[in-house]
Amino acid sequence: MKEWLNKGEHWIWLSASTVSISVVLVLSLLAMISYKGLAHFWPHPVYEFNISGPNIETTRVMGELHESKNKVVVEKSGTKTLIPQYLIKMGNRDVFGIDFKWVSSKNVQGKMETLAKDAVVIERYEYGNVYGHFSSFTLNGKTTTDPKQIRTELQAQVAKGKALHAAxxxxxxxxxxxxxxxxExxxxxxxxxxxxGNFTPADESxxxxxxAEFQKTFVAYQVEVKVLYDQKETLGEVALTISNGQILRVPVAKVVQFWQPNNMSYVEKLGFFFSAIxxxxxxxxxxxNTEGGIFPAMIGTxxxxxxxxxxxxxxxxxxxIYMREYAKDGVVLRLVRISINNLAGVPSIVFGIFGLGFFVYIIGGSIDELFYGYALPSPTFGTPGLLWASLTMALLTLPVVIVSTEEGLSRIPMALREGGLALGATKAETIWKIVLPMATPAIxxxxxxxIARAAGEVAPLMLVGVVKLAPELPIDTMAPFIHLENKFMHLGFHIYDVGFQSPNVEAAQPLVYATSLLLVIIIVSLNLGAISIRxxxxxxxxALEG
Amino acid sequence: MLFAVPIAILAAVFTAFFMDKQTRQWIKPTIEMIEALPTVILGFLAGLWLAPHMEQNLPGFFALLIVVPVGVIVFGYGWTRLPKAIRNRVPLGKRALLMIPVVVFLGWFSMQMSIPMEDAWFNGDMRHWLTFSAGIDFDQRNAMVIGFAMGFALIPTIFSVTEDAIYNVPTYLVNGSLALGASGWQTLIGVVIPTASPGIFSAVMLGFGRGVGETMIVLMASGNTPLMEMNLFEGMRTLAANLAIEMPEAAVSSSHYRVLFLAGLVLFIFTFVFNTLAEVVRQRMRRKYGSL
Known part of the structure; x- marks a missing residue:
């Protein structure tokens, strides 16, 4: 043993284990994000059971199992027992006020594992999900109570509602x-x-x-929309018996989609999974932001x-190119190199405040004064926006591009350059026609x-243009198609915002995991692409050198 | 932070010096993959997943620090007692792979120990015990959580620079030392590490610079409490996070705005000094190797 220690074998084992610790950490992190992210899309089974206990009235609980953990309870005799606790997502936020409820398995009457057959989950535009059983469906004064018929009718009506909603x-x-x-x-x-000062009466009229013309079209649109809204109101409404026996009426106009998770076959679940994605x-x-999709955030990114x-x-x-091909090796170039490497190490938040102070307030402010004076005091470019955000990110990622381009240039054999020069091309022509095309993969x-870095960076963007909810996409069909002054949404900020600043963090968590998964997939695949190109x-x- | 440096350096040492080529080819990108992970995701996980778990299994996390090294050494010694036939199946270069299940088991084991340990020493609730018996305040999002998360984010930076430095040590130095009868580890300590030490130093500096400027992890996983004490279990707030919180609210050209810019300047100078130091050391090292 002593000899073994003297030889330092234990250090080798320790260092080997640190490698595996790092690998385990990375892989388990990725696995966790994928699992939790993908679970968001899977139709979870809906449980239904009664709870009652010494201090609790008998109540019926219905919902998805969100989380479970064990709680240690020490009894008076000194024996310890583990009692599983379940976090149930009950939904019906408009009725119960909260989405979630902790349930102790001790209080569960009967078996926890019994699935409620025919249970329905309805996703609504407001107030989250509804969990319950079909009670009746009313359309134009006609009421049906047969669950199967309700299902088919509701399906048809929801499809119509969706089309109207889109219109x-x-x-x-x-x-x-x-x-x-x-x-405007x-x-x-x-x-x-x-x-x-040349506002003539002719202009005025x-x-x-x-x-007046525009206002007329506006009113026409309003009427059109009103008609659609009225149509939406007549889609009927479905009534559900929810867990406390109450009848909850949900107008079809409010329904995004509905499903019966406990009746689904595996294939149906898979279909649901992909459509949810x-x-x-x-x-x-x-x-x-705690429900629905992330389309604007993706487009913004x-x-x-x-x-x-x-x-x-x-x-x-x-x-x-300048540094590699033209500049002479010396103190200046060394200084430039050091400062570029430094630029790569500067914290991103510092870029953020630079962008805010320099781009937004100084440059943006002057642009406003020069060209958009008529719109002041409301700023056009003097406020955080897309243009400034992307300029700041460009500064942030500049060293990455420089370093990798330089590396690519240095890999091109000297013989090629000399060949170009020997055939009578100027240096610029050689670079443009021979060196650059060969360096494109490196670029x-x-x-x-x-891109991968910019997609994942959040801190500077918070200061120069990302917002929680942008009313308009930064690109659309109106000239000039790209709106540089608009604020935009960003996947990374979306994660931060929904995960930490939203009113209902618990309910939003699966969505955050899903967003993270998307971001990780984008970034990891970009990186893998870069590695394979390299x-x-x-x-x-x-081959060239050989 | 303290937790990242040894892990990263030791991992780099093993990867560069002992590992065979095949394994190295995929281990290295895997670890460097962390660098690409957006810190906002790490911060989110640290804040919403790690923090509550750490609160629940606090003794388990401390046990990790002891159980894993001891367990690994015991396993390593046990390995030498195994019959040769089994031992020769796993060459030195593949040991890291062998360790993966061991590490997973040890981690799981120390988490399982958490509850019994809590019962035995801390009256069933370590948080409670900390607050009332030891007089230490405990916040759920505390400096320790950040230490873990940030350490995780810094591992690849330190790892890849250190690994390069060690890998570039000329092989004839290593061969010479081995020929003189030194064991693998003795060669490493006596020959390789001193040669590569500037590289390792610059790696640590780079990691440190990055840690100082890291915003999102701190913003999300610390309590962002402006008042703090030297207490591992309390919330904290860093310069960078402070900027991110207060900047959007500061009125243009007010003194608040200027103070925040000053904070930015301080941050910049901090990282500037660390980075320049690392860079100068690295360039000097390059010249030194040129002569070898």
């Missing part, structure tokens, strides 16, 4: 939004003319006429990242890494 949404958001924008533009035009990606968030790429690519590539690698690149140049 209303498109009119309210796009058509009415366009008209609103046009009216007219107001600005008038203000502009007034400031210049023209603007008045145009405004689809909804998650393509829907707007509801209820202060993508647009911001693409815009950042547009800024960072030329800057980074040109800088790298791509740098860009992918930059490996292929290395192979390619090995």
């Amino acid at each position: 209303i949404n498109s009119i309210e958001k796009y058509d009415m939004g366009t008209v609103n924008k046009q009216i 533009n007219l107001r600005f035009e008038e203000k502009k003319l007034r400031i210049k 023209r603007i008045k006429a145009e405004r 689809g909804h998650f990606i393509s829907d707007d968030p509801r209820e202060a 993508i647009v911001m990242v693409l815009l950042m790429t547009v800024f960072v690519t030329p800057m980074g590539v040109v800088a790298a 791509m690698t740098g860009l992918i890494l930059a 490996n292929r690149l290395r192979e390619k140049y090995k």
Whole structure:
């Protein structure tokens, strides 16, 4: 044993174990996020049982099992028993006031594992889920009570409701939004003319006429929407018996979708799972972001990242070319290198306050004064927005692009450059025609890494343009299609916001896990892509050198 | 933080020095993958998952610190007692793989110990005991949670720089030492580590710089309490998190706004010093190796 210790064998074992600790940590983290994230989409079984106990009235509880843990109870005799505690998601927030309830298994009457057959879960636009049994369905004064018939009728009506909802949404958001924008533009035009001092009566009457025109279309849209809303009201309503025996009436207009988890076969569950993922990606968030999808956050992230790429690519590539191909090795270049490496190490939040102080208040403020004076005091560019966020991110990711481009350039054999020069090309031509095309994979690698970094970064974005809920997407069909001054939503901030700032953290947790999973998948796959490009690149140049 | 540095360095040592090529090829990217994980996710997990778990299994987490090293050493010694046929199945380079189930088991074991230990020494509730018997305040989101989460985020930074430094030590130095009869570990301590020490130093500096500026983890997993004491179990707030919290609320060009910018400057200087130090050391090291 002593000799074994002297040889330092135990240190080798310890260091081996640290490697495995790190690996275990990474893998278990990824596994946990995937498990919890994907579980969000799976239709959970609905349990139904009675609880009663010494201090509790007998009540019926119905809902999904959300979490369970063991509580140690020490009895007077000194023996300890483990009593499982269940966290049940009861839903019906409008009736009970809370979504969740802790239940001790001691108080459960009968078996916990009994699934309530035919239990229905309805997802609503407001107040979360409803758990209950079908009681009746009313449509145009006709009432049905046969559960099977209710199911088919409800299905048809919900589909109709969905179509109506989409129609209303498109009119309210796009058509009415366009008209609103046009009216706003007219107001600005008038203000502009007034400031210049050449606001003639002719202008006034023209603007008045145009405004009246727009207002007319606006009213027409309003009428159209009203008709749709009225149609929605006539879709009927479904009544459910919920756990406390009460009848809860849910108008079909409020229903997003409904399902009967305990009656589903495995294949149906799988279908539900994938459709839930689809909804998650393509829907707007509801209820202060704690329900629904993450579509705007995704679009916001993508647009911001693409815009950042547009800024960072030329800057980074040109800088790298200069440093590699033109600059002479010396003190200055060393200083530049050190400062670039330093830039990579500066905390992201410092970039954030730089962006806020310099871009938003100084540059944005002056742009406002110069070009958007008529809109003041409400700022146009002098407020955090998409443009400033992507510029800040471009600065943040600049070192990544520079370093990886430089590395790519240094891997290109000297012989190729000399060949180009020997054939009479100028240095710039050689770089443009020979060196750069060969370095594109390296530049791509740098860009992918930059994108991955920008997609995951939150702290600076909080200061320069990300908001909890952006009313409009940063891109749309109205000219100029990309709205640089708009605020936007971001996946990472969405996680922070829903996980920590929302009124109903417990209920929102699965959604946060799902969002995290999406973000992790995006970023990990980007990184893997970058790694595989880099490996292929290395192979390619090995052949060239050999 | 303290927990990350030894793990990262030891892991790097093993990966660079003992591990065979095949295993190294996939272990390294796996660990470096953490670097790519958005810190907002780590912060979220630390705040909403790790913090409550740590609160419940506090003795278990302390037990981890003792049980895992001791368990590993005992296992290692036990391994030498096994018949050769079994021992030779796992070469030195693959030991890390062998350790994965062991580590998982030890972790699980110390978590299982949590409740009995609580009963035996802390009257069934360590939190309660801490507050009333030891007089230490306990917040759910405390400095220890951040230490774990941040340590996790810093492992890849330290790991990859250290690993590079050790891997680049010329092999003839190693071979010379082994030829003179030193054991693997003795070679490592006597020859490899001193040669690579500037690299390791710069790795720690880089990790430290990154830790100082880390915002989201602290923002989400600490209590963000502005008043703090030297107590591991209380909330805290760092410069970076403070900026993120107060900046959106500060009026432009007010003194509050300027103070926050000053805080940003301090943060910048901090990291600037650490990074420059690391960079200078690294460049010097490169020149030194050029001569070897």
